[in-house]
Amino acid sequence: MTTTTMTRSGLRFLPAVFAAVLGLAVISLTGHVQAAALHDAAHDVRHATGFPCH
Amino acid sequence: MYSRFLVSAIFAGAAAGLIAGLLQLVFVQPVLLHAELYETGAIVHFGAAPVSANPELPGFDAMRDGLSLVFTMLTYTGYALILIAAMGIAEERGATIDGRTGIIWGVAGFVAFHLAPGITLAPEVPGVAAADVAARQVWWFATVAAALVGLWLIAFGRNWMVWSLAVILLAAPHVIGAPEPDAFAGPVPTEIGALFAARAFGVGLAAWVLLGSFAGYFWCREGLNQNSTAQA
Numbered sequence A: 001m002t003t004t005t006m007t008r009s010g011l012r013f014l015p016a017v018f019a020a021v022l023g024l025a026v027i028s029l030t031g032h033v034q035a036a037a038l039h040d041a042a043h044d045v046r047h048a049t050g051f052p053c054h
Numbered sequence B: 001m002y003s004r005f006l007v008s009a010i011f012a013g014a015a016a017g018l019i020a021g022l023l024q025l026v027f028v029q030p031v032l033l034h035a036e037l038y039e040t041g042a043i044v045h046f047g048a049a050p051v052s053a054n055p056e057l058p059g060f061d062a063m064r065d066g067l068s069l070v071f072t073m074l075t076y077t078g079y080a081l082i083l084i085a086a087m088g089i090a091e092e093r094g095a096t097i098d099g100r101t102g103i104i105w106g107v108a109g110f111v112a113f114h115l116a117p118g119i120t121l122a123p124e125v126p127g128v129a130a131a132d133v134a135a136r137q138v139w140w141f142a143t144v145a146a147a148l149v150g151l152w153l154i155a156f157g158r159n160w161m162v163w164s165l166a167v168i169l170l171a172a173p174h175v176i177g178a179p180e181p182d183a184f185a186g187p188v189p190t191e192i193g194a195l196f197a198a199r200a201f202g203v204g205l206a207a208w209v210l211l212g213s214f215a216g217y218f219w220c221r222e223g224l225n226q227n228s229t230a231q232a
Helices: A001-031 A036-049 B002-039 B062-092 B104-122 B133-156 B160-176 B191-232
Strands: none
Touching: A001 A036, A001 B002, A001 B062, A036 B002, A036 B062, A036 B191, B002 B062, B002 B191, B062 B104, B062 B133, B062 B160, B062 B191, B104 B160, B104 B191, B133 B191
16 A cells, blocks of 8 residues: 555656646746847747846 | 646646736736837937827737737746646645635745745836846746745645744845846836736736636546546
8 A cells, every 4th residue: 555655656746847847947938038039029928927028 | 647747737828828918918018018118219208298198009919919928828838837746746745636726826826926026026117227137037036936935835834933934935035135226227107117017916816816726627637537547
């Protein structure tokens, strides 16, 4: 029983970390990377969402 | 299990992000466009003549506003991935996750990602004077991280030691302070700046509440799907 629970915890922990890291990458890309093309495309969103812009 | 995280995050993020993008276009974009008239010098605050508070604004721009919608959906999908990661861990520790409890997760997400950094680094209208962007981004990430940990400790902590640590984490970034500009040079009237910050927070809260609820709902639903597939 204990083994089953631990295995299931392990099964869930890794995907959770994966999702969190992916989410962080997406937010960095849409909200923070200063590359000109990205900045211009996301400009209004960055302001409206309260990300530091410019 | 990977698919449960990814699928529920994408559905919740895209749906909440679409609504957030539309709300921003209706409530935030006009204020932003108004500010840009001052930023570009098209109209001047405290010039020779009084300036109308209701100038003619550029209308809907398919390319610009379309990109805004896409990037808002992407941003909220990013939020959803982080939110659902936390929900998954919390559920395993005994929390109930569904569309209803998701609402409080959404409020917490708003506090961590919008309100906590925004209290000291207020949402900036175009044209404001600000410190170096890299320094502000470091402060932003540190503040959001501290708030996330702080809120988690408040929600799942069991004693006053943990809650005290949470309060310190929540307060510290503001006691330390955010990078500030050396001089103020913003050409935009304070009325517009204040309205912009207020609107950004209002739309952010509405969108985050929806995001939390959608994330809880889809997380729950995907779980049921997977259970029935496993049993079949």
